[in-house]
Amino acid sequence: MREMTFTDAAREGLTEEMERDPLIFVVGEGIGARGGNFNTTVGLYERFGEWRLRDTPISERGFTGLCIGAAVLGARPVVDFMFLDFELDALGDIINQASRLSWMSNGQVKVPLVLRGGVGIAATGPHHSSSLYSFFMHLPGLHVVAPVFPADAKGLLKTALRCNDPVIFLEHKKVMKIKGNVPEGELSIPFGKANVVRPGKDLTIVGISYMVVEALNAAEALEKQGISVEVIDPRTLAPLDLETILESLSKTHRLLIVDEDFSPCGAGAEIAARVMEQGFYELDAPVRRLNGPFAPAPYSPPLEAVAVPNAQAIVRAAQMLLAE
Amino acid sequence: MREMTFTDAAREGLTEEMERDPLIFVVGEGIGARGGNFNTTVGLYERFGEWRLRDTPISERGFTGLCIGAAVLGARPVVDFMFLDFELDALGDIINQASRLSWMSNGQVKVPLVLRGGVGIAATGPHHSSSLYSFFMHLPGLHVVAPVFPADAKGLLKTALRCNDPVIFLEHKKVMKIKGNVPEGELSIPFGKANVVRPGKDLTIVGISYMVVEALNAAEALEKQGISVEVIDPRTLAPLDLETILESLSKTHRLLIVDEDFSPCGAGAEIAARVMEQGFYELDAPVRRLNGPFAPAPYSPPLEAVAVPNAQAIVRAAQMLLAE
Amino acid sequence: MNRKKDHEVTLTKEQLLNLLSTMLLIRNCEEQLVKSYARGDIPGGMHMYIGEEAVATGVCAHLKVEDAVFSTHRGHGHALAKGMKPERMIAEVMGKALGCCGGRGGSMHLFEPSVGFYGTSGIVGPSILLATGAGYKAKLQGSEYVGVAFFGDGASNNGAFHEGINMASAWSLPVVYVCENNLYATEVPLRTITKSPSVAERASGLGLPGVQIDGQDVLAVHKAAGEAIARARRGEGPTLIECLTYRYRAHAEGMRETGYRTAEEIEKWKKRDPINSFKERLLAMGTFDSQEFVALEQSALQTAEQAADFARKSPWPDPKTLTDYVFSEAQHA
Amino acid sequence: MNRKKDHEVTLTKEQLLNLLSTMLLIRNCEEQLVKSYARGDIPGGMHMYIGEEAVATGVCAHLKVEDAVFSTHRGHGHALAKGMKPERMIAEVMGKALGCCGGRGGSMHLFEPSVGFYGTSGIVGPSILLATGAGYKAKLQGSEYVGVAFFGDGASNNGAFHEGINMASAWSLPVVYVCENNLYATEVPLRTITKSPSVAERASGLGLPGVQIDGQDVLAVHKAAGEAIARARRGEGPTLIECLTYRYRAHAEGMRETGYRTAEEIEKWKKRDPINSFKERLLAMGTFDSQEFVALEQSALQTAEQAADFARKSPWPDPKTLTDYVFSEAQHA
């Protein structure tokens, strides 16, 4: 096991899979010689050449469609959007084509396609901070992956690259430099398995993406107040491992979901609704959601400070929930 | 009061507003001389001419962006997408521009824009049946309107055409021919006011768009079994009139949300989560959701029959919920 | 004229008759569907290809199974020309279990990967992009195969046209872009929504060859497509072919047919019917006699009738299958 | 050469000096921002306009307040040329309350409707579409105003380019499309992602005039823009102007500057610096003497320094305002 960053771990996973499968190729703006805006592909262009690391024009819809077509024909494209915000210009074809071709063709066509992009607020302002997890969770035919820790980044990206269906792979800008132990070589993590990243008994917190880190910090602080918090990292949002959440709930009977993304119809709404449906009689209090405020992502530091839930805000929300 | 169809009522509202405000114009494919695929603009081209009824190329992203720009400059464009599915190619600019310009400009820019399109399954298959209400509910800066009855179609479209922010106006194909009484002349219905379309005391059903009609049919059937159902039509999904739902709940203590759209992170998830947050101690049983199955919309009649919740399915779900 | 003559003498009798047979098959299947629609046997929408048969026929005559075709909402002709069995096509349009996709999608969602047909589409535009991707895959693998996109004049004003063709041109991808310019998008005349002098002329701005041809002349289509496909297989990159053609029926079956075009215009185009004029030419050339033609026509009609019959008798899909293949892998379902 | 000469003698001394002053103002404000960035005063990303000043300056010199400009991620120059106060610009880039948008958006989200500036943008492409809409609005109202879109060579490969310009051309909208071709999109050279001979040549396929000009020559820009804007105001439709230009600094401030272009290339372009070469020309013409130039330069520097100072001293925005203007109308908030 070596310590490495999230981005380095993901890139190791990508490299291993590209070595294994010559039909994997990556497209994006600056993912060739430049190595990617977020260093997602550093060194790969030199190794695999331009046909497998394809610098594209600013044609998000176009190269997404190109990759859908290539996937249909049996290639395994990875679209590296840099920021998820740019992916939005391609949503039409992601929804109408990528997510539906398997179903529409009655199983005759597969779309092994990975769409990756950076999400979250990080001094990035309203056009470079979207998360929109729930857009993708809402759609049949997509896997939605949002890892936080380096080993998960590697293992889940490898799983994505072997999956025969489209995978939305979302990397929060604030997790990209997180360091952690990563096993060498083969590492495959199944979709749909959450991780209990900290055990506890008084309260369960589910964090979405980077919010897992803030939740862990909050748990640390709450521990000092004698409150034992269980923190769950779902790792994949679709499929969603509700079992692990319900299991935790049967111990803690209280659930807080922390998500930086907008609250209405967000990931937290779905988790809350499903927990109520399947765990209603375990609940000692309503499932609570803590989200960013319902406004676009700001740029100015004092605005950003209130735009993203942090450990402090989580502590407050946890205390209130425990007082109910 | 006259009886008229939903579409005729909406068109009357549009016509009145276009008479009043010369800066309203409509764009879309075939909304000129043809009068719109769904007859949304019949007769208006002859009356208002090509600059106010603009037949467009198949450039959904382009003419949406054009309308955003025109709105920023003070016009009041209406984009008539025919099917919501075609609007998806424009989502990038709807999200990044239309929904955020007011906020980004610190209130210096307004975007009075109506985006209308047909939703729902009606023998239309996977590319002409999307609803995706929750996409728009998830985003700050948008109003989401989904009327069912003719008077609401007229009144809410008029309100949309006077609103200074973007309005997503969603018309289910199965409500377009519904007939009802519509007051002549001025009729303005505020956003954020639900309608109790049938009073009852044992169970509350919230229907989304056309599901209101199926819910009313189910209520009729349940009445015969001695079960009294209150049916609520939210009319606007953003803003959402939670108060009316909670008020009903304080009487019935049980809530079923019926939505033809996909369940995960859908409108029902949000309503369920908020009802739990604000009405937890009123609930005698978990809020239940009844949705279409998690699959693209089919074309074949026997498949469609199971793809859309109908009165029968609602009756079953209601009975189960009452038995909890 | 001379060039066309040159081309037709290079074709064998078999090739010529195959072109005619394919056009006849498409026409007859479409007519069966029109009848079925009138009888109420078609549960949804349907866009007829009648009048445009020469385009699909002339292009697909060159294609191998592995060449990938991406089509439009008006795609029955493309499906048949690429080799989809008529009964699988008609049954799908009827929403039946024995349709090519089990009745799931109908007319605008026909798929038959086993013959290299990757779908009609309810969304205008993506065929251009997906075919570009097929070309990318071929180049990545170093295969000789090509991607072919069919699309209408309407799609040529969509961003997908610009983005997809530009990339194929930039990277010399083996793709052929076939624009079926039938003058209208739904009922909107092309000239009211662009000042573009022609679709083909847009090619030069993207650095690839563009040609405008008579899409009612199957030999002209065959020749232009043959050159474009050969060029693509040689690794020299994409070509844009604009075929001037015409649909005889309303935009979609069941739509009224008034206002936006004149009866004279329709008649004028019908006089240049692709099947009739090709038949006349073959008769004049002595390729066959009228009796042989009647036999071909009969055979096409019979195939189409049998296909429609098969489709009508097909069972409906089982509702329990609705959620199959949301994911291609069962374990994810 | 002759044409340019012709143009410069038609301008008054005041006009010539205004062009120079605007370029100097932009250059100096950018340099203040570069320094602020180095000092850590800029919380986010920023794309410098240094080297490209002639384009914004030559175009905006013709514009009235009511003419609407839509800009890019590299838009400080456009904002200033259209009349945004330097202190409002710099304060915004610093994320301060007295910025043009209260510090909400920073460099890529500058808005100043009171001077007809409708925004820089973090998304490449939409400027083209929104400016098209401004043209539509003008035509709908019968006003004489125009919409102006600035965008990079990178945006010319985006579907927005095709869709927006096609519509403006089809309906003869009063819009001017100004492409700033600085050879690269981020670090991707234009020639690797298109075979297009030039951006301007794409115009003919869309039926509008397209011209390619020297974007380092402010008079060439001024002349071409003047003609295009006059044409638009006359109701004759849009024009595409491709300005060949160059950015001196990295794609975004703080990015490394290696690999994708050579030091020689940068030096070559710097020799043709738009400000220096215009200054030399004016000196040679005797429009002013070096002393007058020094005074202009000093004044620009002072304005920029004062603006930066103002910005630094500005308060931060109040966190309580974060959810203001999600909707323009308070009652909906």
Ligand SMILES: Cc1ncc(C[n+]2csc(CCOP(=O)(O)OP(=O)(O)O)c2C)c(N)n1
């Ligand atoms: C993105 C999108 N927008 C609109 C439509 C609705 N629509 C279906 S066919 C059609 C016209 C297509 O015109 P063209 O491309 O010329 O093909 P034709 O029907 O003439 O063969 C339109 C607008 C659609 N299917 N997809």
Ligand SMILES: Cc1ncc(C[n+]2csc(CCOP(=O)(O)OP(=O)(O)O)c2C)c(N)n1
């Ligand atoms: C839709 C979209 N895709 C990608 C980006 C990321 N991005 C920002 S600037 C840029 C390059 C723009 O190139 P060009 O248009 O030539 O402008 P320049 O930076 O050269 O002035 C890219 C790819 C973006 N902002 N928006």
Ligand SMILES: [Mg+2]
């Ligand atoms: Mg057409």
Ligand SMILES: [Mg+2]
């Ligand atoms: Mg550039």
